[in-house]
Structure formats: C-alpha cells, structure tokens
Amino acid sequence: MSTITRRTPLLAGLAAVGLMAALMAPGEARGDVPPAPGWTLQWSDDFNGPARSLPSASNWQIDTGHNYPGGPGNWGTGEIQNYTSSPDNLSLDGNGNLRITPLRDGAGNWTSGRIETKRADFKAPAGGTLAIEGRIQMPNVTGEQALGYWPAFWALGAPYRGNYWNWPGIGEFDVMENVNGINSVWGVLHCGVNPGGPCNETNGIGASRACPGASCQSAFHTYRFEWDRAASPNVLRWYVDGQLYHSVDQNRVGAEAWNNMTNHAGYFILLNVAMGGAFPDGVAGRATPVAATVPGRAMAVDYVAVWTRGGGGGDPGPGTPSSLHLRQGGTLGPAAGSAAATTLASAGGANHDGTPHSPQTFTATGVDGTYSGGSTEFDLLVDAGTSVANGQQVRVSYDRTGDGSWERTETYQYFATDPVPGYERYTQARGLKSATGSHGAMTGGTVRVEVWNAIGNGPSTIGTGNQSVVRIPYGPGAAR
Structure with missing residues (x-):
C-alpha cells in the first residue's frame, strides 16, 4: 500500500x-x-x-x-x-x-x-x-x-x-x-x-x-x-x-x-x-x-x-541486546509484559531544559559490548494529555565499566507535545542538545536513561513495558 x-x-x-x-x-x-x-x-x-x-x-x-x-x-x-x-x-x-x-x-x-x-x-x-x-x-x-x-x-x-x-x-x-x-x-x-x-x-x-x-x-x-x-x-x-x-x-x-x-x-x-x-x-x-x-x-x-x-545481537531490533525497552520498575531490557505507562512529574512552570528535574530513571547493568561506531537511537511514546506547552526531555548516559563514572552523556532537545490526548513519538531526530565524553568498549557497564518534563505546568506520561525503546550502538552484548 x-x-x-x-x-x-x-x-x-x-x-x-x-x-x-x-x-x-x-x-x-x-x-x-x-x-x-x-x-x-x-x-x-x-x-x-x-x-x-x-x-x-x-x-x-x-x-x-x-x-x-x-x-x-x-x-x-x-x-x-x-x-x-x-x-x-x-x-x-x-x-x-x-x-x-x-x-x-x-x-x-x-x-x-x-x-x-x-x-x-x-x-x-x-x-x-x-x-x-x-x-x-x-x-x-x-x-x-x-x-x-x-x-x-x-x-x-x-x-x-x-x-x-x-x-x-x-x-x-x-x-x-x-x-x-x-x-x-x-x-x-x-x-x-x-x-x-x-x-x-x-x-x-x-x-x-x-x-x-x-x-x-x-x-x-x-x-x-x-x-x-x-x-x-x-x-x-x-x-x-x-x-x-x-x-x-x-x-x-x-x-x-x-x-x-x-x-x-x-x-x-x-x-x-x-x-x-x-x-x-x-x-x-x-x-x-x-x-x-x-x-x-x-x-x-x-x-x-x-x-x-x-541472530546474535549487535543490531537494533525486537528482543536484541542493543534494543532496550523502558520497563516498569526502572529497568532497561527486552520488552517485558504488556503496554504500561509511567508518570513524569510536572515541571511546575519552571524551565528545566538540559537539567533533569524529578526524572524517571531506567537502568541496565552488566552491559558488555563493542562500540559499533553508530549513534544512540530512541523511540519514546510520550503524552501530556490536554496540558499545553509541555515538553519531555531525555538524557542517555554510558558508564563503560560500571564503576559509577559516566564516560559518555547525551542530552537531547526536548519534545513539545500537543494538547490532544494520545501518545506521540519522541525520537533522536529532535537532535542533540549537548554531549560529553566518548563511546568505547563496555565491560560490565551501565546504561542509564532519564526522562523528565523540561517545561510546562502539568504532568505527562511515558509508555513502558513493550512500548518505549532505546537502541544503544553496541554489540554483541547483553544487559544482565
């Protein structure tokens, strides 16, 4: 068609x-x-x-x-x-x-x-x-x-x-x-x-x-x-x-x-x-x-x-190790359970562009993999209901050894949702706002995804379970 x-x-x-x-x-x-x-x-x-x-x-x-x-x-x-x-x-x-x-x-x-x-x-x-x-x-x-x-x-x-x-x-x-x-x-x-x-x-x-x-x-x-x-x-x-x-x-x-x-x-x-x-x-x-x-x-x-x-992973796709879904309970991994949603706190009318404010945090630990040379990709389902002038923002961080130091941090431009109920798709196409550090091989590493409301006066939601997904440029590797 x-x-x-x-x-x-x-x-x-x-x-x-x-x-x-x-x-x-x-x-x-x-x-x-x-x-x-x-x-x-x-x-x-x-x-x-x-x-x-x-x-x-x-x-x-x-x-x-x-x-x-x-x-x-x-x-x-x-x-x-x-x-x-x-x-x-x-x-x-x-x-x-x-x-x-x-x-x-x-x-x-x-x-x-x-x-x-x-x-x-x-x-x-x-x-x-x-x-x-x-x-x-x-x-x-x-x-x-x-x-x-x-x-x-x-x-x-x-x-x-x-x-x-x-x-x-x-x-x-x-x-x-x-x-x-x-x-x-x-x-x-x-x-x-x-x-x-x-x-x-x-x-x-x-x-x-x-x-x-x-x-x-x-x-x-x-x-x-x-x-x-x-x-x-x-x-x-x-x-x-x-x-x-x-x-x-x-x-x-x-x-x-x-x-x-x-x-x-x-x-x-x-x-x-x-x-x-x-x-x-x-x-x-x-x-x-x-x-x-x-x-x-x-x-x-x-x-x-x-x-x-x-398939052995290393390429984004359903169920592969480099395709990490945002799951209930704050974890990242293969799609788990049915569709669900998590609430993102209101920005309270303040401007939190670039700085996480009461974020929902999702983490994968024990990640092993070789950097593919590509870029982070994500497809997040977000909704602000009937609220106007709301914007969700995401930051993705990589700790290559799991020791608590973040060698690579990427903050993306926020996504302004419309006031019509129903999920919209927030992707990496919004563009990078800032990035620090560099990628490299991960051994027992950690991937962290933070999502928050950067602007607006109302809460919003993000799809979890089998909904929102982040694809990391690593493979083969596994999130344990």
Whole structure:
C-alpha cells in the first residue's frame, strides 16, 4: 500500500510460524496466534474483545481523514475514502476478528478504516530472521461489485512517521494487497527513489498469485513476510498459506537502497481497506469505485504476529541486546509484559531544559559490548494529555565499566507535545542538545536513561513495558 501514487503491479518447506495455519483448511475458524517452534514471538494481537469495540489502544493507533498532517493528499495513492474511528468502519466482531468495513453514504461518499502499530521497531536481528504474519479474509465481493476495493496488510519504515515525504527510500513491505475482488494476492517491495530507481517505482518489485484452494475472498488465508539476515545475500520472502511466491535479495536492489531501507529503527505494520486509487484504477482500466460497487464488505483479520529467529545481537531490533525497552520498575531490557505507562512529574512552570528535574530513571547493568561506531537511537511514546506547552526531555548516559563514572552523556532537545490526548513519538531526530565524553568498549557497564518534563505546568506520561525503546550502538552484548 504505497504512500505515493502508483501502481500496477521455493517453497523451502512450510515456514515454521505458518505451519499450523498452512495445514488448516483455509476457511477454518481459529483462535489464538499459533505456536511457532524455533521462533520467538515479539508481538501479536489476536483481536479478542467485545463486538463493536475498537482494536487495542496499547497496540494500535487509528489513522483518520484523507492524509497524515502535512503529508500527501489522499494518502499519496489517489484513494477517495475518508478513514474514521467509527465502529461502523473499524471494530472487533466479538468472535476474535478485526473487521475493516468500507461504507458509502447517500451522497456517494465513502468511509473506511486504517490502523497502524504503535511499535515501529520491527526489524530482523543481525544474523537472524524477522517474520510478519496475518491470517486474513479479504472482502468477500467480486466482479463489478468489487471495483475499487483495495485491502492491504503492509509495513512502512519507521522514519516515515512525522516526515511523510521520504517514501520510498525508507522502505515498504506489502505483505498482502488485493484490488477489485480478484482472486490474487500481491506481494511488493518499494525502495530507492521515485520514479524509477532499483525498485522500479512507482510500481515496486512485485509478484502475485491466486490463493491456494478457496479464493482469497471466500476464506481466511495466511499471509507472511520474512526478512532473512541469516542468508547471504540477505533476502526478503513472501508466502501465502506457507507457499513461497516472491523473493527479492539485496543484490537485486543494490547496496545503497538496501542500506537505506534496512539501516534504521525498524518498521511499523498497517491494516486498511482503501477505496479507489491508482492501483485498482490501473487494474480496472477506469476510475473506481463505480456505481455498481457495493459497500459493507469487510476485511476480517484473525491475528497479526511478529516473530524473530536466530541472530546474535549487535543490531537494533525486537528482543536484541542493543534494543532496550523502558520497563516498569526502572529497568532497561527486552520488552517485558504488556503496554504500561509511567508518570513524569510536572515541571511546575519552571524551565528545566538540559537539567533533569524529578526524572524517571531506567537502568541496565552488566552491559558488555563493542562500540559499533553508530549513534544512540530512541523511540519514546510520550503524552501530556490536554496540558499545553509541555515538553519531555531525555538524557542517555554510558558508564563503560560500571564503576559509577559516566564516560559518555547525551542530552537531547526536548519534545513539545500537543494538547490532544494520545501518545506521540519522541525520537533522536529532535537532535542533540549537548554531549560529553566518548563511546568505547563496555565491560560490565551501565546504561542509564532519564526522562523528565523540561517545561510546562502539568504532568505527562511515558509508555513502558513493550512500548518505549532505546537502541544503544553496541554489540554483541547483553544487559544482565
């Protein structure tokens, strides 16, 4: 599901994560996320909850309107619907599924739903593999009545958030796309520059095939994407019901484009059903939707899950030693428990820019590792509720031997939150305010993260547990 107008577009044994799903009849009802021997589950949602409730606010954020603030109009694709947070367009069905339902009002205006994961750090560990998988039934509509339907399950590079004009360089992995009710799944990679470039933008590098057995529209199927950094060259793979139908390796796109789409914080996942736009219009050969297009046919999502396998750390990514989540109790380490929040004390109207004031402190001890030559990265979920003129600030300190001396301290520019409830993302892109000392090898070292309100008159919160994360430029190493 590209963010810029476009497009037309080895089975190596059943993948372990998709094994159970692939062995099931495609339309068979299922419950929780399936087990995956040999893989580590990093994140999932099986959409259990009361009928007409919204998807978990801990896991997902809801996109609304016709574009991101300041981003390309019509989401950059020419699609015509207005995304809403109405349960009529977006809700759980009470039977373990998320349903995204396009609707048309009496004036001919279309509405639908689009969500994206709050986490944006899904990345293959160094020397390992990332898998993103969902079990989905496409909208059950075909022929003239389906013209304009564009369901998608996809992922965008984290640097897109807050920028919205750096596509396709930051990377896009389309795990599943479909248009116009055709019995086919498309898997597409977007990268490089637009137009043209190594990924042939705006089309991308794609492949498609019919769903195995029952059609894509009439039954659930399992759609899976793998990013394999254990293979040489590294490779991306697309599966439907465990059957490989598309792959792209790093040699095909070249070192620069591959590095730009992989050497950042990671990816976030999206689910949506668009109406109209460049892809369905191009396939149909005319503008869509049409008068015969019927509303009310939902995409149903049974689960979405992210796993990793292998890898020795040293690269930021879910669960790797250099990816340290802010955890309840003031520790840093792998994501622990479910989403939670910690309160940051009010600045009391004073200016504490650059100087910690009643900070929340998170620490990892016993850290061993070699400096990679990179920089600290962080992705903090912060919120000041309805308070105005609040700003959160972070300081990251490194004690290379654990003896209480801080050889490297980095203070970043504070982040001014808006007065609208809901988490915002504070990242290293705000820039360094000051830095002292230097990095070097860590042996039994300590990493400390302090977060406080630098300005404002009200308290705020920071996401913890499996939410906020700091990535240190060290590896291999471990926080004990």
